[in-house]
Amino acid sequence: MRSVSSTKSFHDAAAEALQNPSLRAALDKAGAGFLTTRSRAFASLENARALTDAAQQARTRAVDGMADLLLLFEERARAQGVSVHWAETAEQARETVLALCAGKRRIVKGKSMASEEIELNKALSRTSAEVIETDLGEYIVQLAEEIPSHIIAPAVHKTRAQIDALFRHHHGGKGGESSQNRVRSSQALVEEARRVIRQKFLHAEIGITGANMLIAERGAALLLTNEGNGDLSAVMAQRHIVLAGIERIVANDRDAAAVLRVLARSATGQSLGTYVSLYGGTGDAHKDTHVVLLDNGRSAMHGGAWHDMLRCIRCGACLNHCPVYTKVGGHAYGWVYSGPMGKVLSPLLAEAGTDARLKRRVAALPHASSFCGRCVEVCPVGIPLTSLMRKLRNRHFERPESIGGWKTKLGCLCLRFLFAYPRLYRVFLALALRLLKTAARGKGHVAFLPGLGGWTKTRDFPINRRARSALALCERANRNASHTP
């Protein structure tokens, strides 16, 4: 049912994405906006650095003391009449939510990446219940039977024309035959979605949302949205189910405020999301609230080499600034988490799961990076994404079968041999450069490199001044080496 390629490798999916003109158009349109709004939001502050430092500390405190804070959260939340459930795996989380939804037919959902992670909609759709995603982007993606391509803007890959067509198809032919060919304005589309989804809110029996944070001292779930859909989901239905990863915990209000200050600024350039809500209380007798704490591989990341990744606040800044993501879009990554944070998180979370195909598909993701380091620069909580990716690459290559075919293996062996003998390496390099120079004589480039087709498939390989100076350097080094005993 999901049209996202579930078997393709990142390599193939990315190549396909690059050939998709509407995807390129949508991504190009979105790209610049994200960057300018974010940089403006931070540039207007006198002490942006102090803000990100405070957020990083708040998250570090939260992740380091996770066990105690989670227990405190549970105690406080229970005391206020909120039920807390613990789920070790995606399967257990699904079962818990399904049990909480048993017998109910009308479910509205706020945006939640954790629910995408455990494929909750798929499980719910097998029951008799009707599940409606209410975040506009998620709703669009749900109608298109896809998965979100961005953790903040799920439908960033869709153009207005595509959304218009989807709405016409699913909402019935209200547009009239005459206007079939005209693409409606985005305002009209927002209005239509509001009208349709509003009816769902009014009749909802259960509201499922995620949580941006779980505040331990308060025993409350913090939810941040711009549309108000998360809150309508929580408020209008009698039962509110919050699904959150265990690493969403923060110690107290002060730490929550510190994270809030950078979260919206990094994501959309706002100083705060339009609606920040704290749920967890006893006030209303006509309401019950459940929090499902999802582990699904997170506790295994704790304390080890991947500990830093648990700090992630899912702001999406690294996606927006990634030269790879902005060209291929989120679906190429083959799972719900994409961009630099996805390259680290997906392989680690998949490991804990039981889906062998998923594991294989996302294991190679850390290689899809040029290590330009922009993600590290913009991360508001200072996650060293590139070094985590490097560690993941190393680990990936520990198993020989992940290196590739016999050609790659042979190449690696040759290189290893050359690297072990510097003099031989220089001789070889000088020879290669000389050959290239001869081949490029008069043109300044070569059109074909034997055995390295990937380099010259779409462009000529330039042999410019730099290559010539490299050759000179090489030869000088060789001479020097032969003089010294």
Added chain:
Amino acid sequence: MMPSALDERRHAESRARIIARLRSAEKAEKAKAGKGEAATTSRAKPVLLKPVLPKFVEQTQGRTACFVARAEALSCQFLTGGQAAEKKTAGKMATEKMVKEKVIAKAALGKVLRDFFVARRGKKAAPLLLFDALEKAFWERLGILKILEGRCRPVEMREGVEGRDFATSPFPAFSLQRAVCAVAETGTLVFANRTRAQAVLTFLPTVHIVLLAERDITGSLEQAFARVQPSSSRAALWACHLVSGPSRTADIEQTLHMGAHGPKELVILLYR
């Protein structure tokens, strides 16, 4: 579905295993650090959080000005006491005057609100105005309900109200609600809702009218959080909501539109 999925014992076992994994990792890390090896994680140094706010927010007047400016930047509307004085004049004096106009005397609130409804009233019948049943006495004391008679149809929101109660009736167009406090730092209004009925006022109507006392404008987010502590409030809290402007979305081609699912307009009555 299997009822066992909600089994207490099963969840307790899961919790024990998750916590045990977290704790064993912590122990391993401590042991490693004890041996002199560098810990894999960057430990936080205790550093005091510097204030994020400009200095003028420490004074009431500065706070009001800051709140008004930031709320307006978020597309909030302020009702003014006198004539519609939205003329843009340069200079600091003009800004101060504009802020002053936006702070209404408590006695004039009813009149300002009536003028608002008179200006808004189209050809349609008087619109619904939702308000919290628990606050009825407060609105009556202010004389607001009486002065609005005929201009709109007030509806009391009681505990236990259901969404489908609105499915057949004309759609709630307006709601009137009192904010607990506001945040100057971000131009945010804070609501402490004790019941679902109160939260409906915040999210369901098309136009959300908010009453805010000037003395309730706080400086920072932290101060606002402190005002809505679960223990300190008069009654048990169900949820609190920090609202910064009307509902919005940019999910279609990153173009910003107001009124995604929540209120399309946020109207603030600031009084002293």
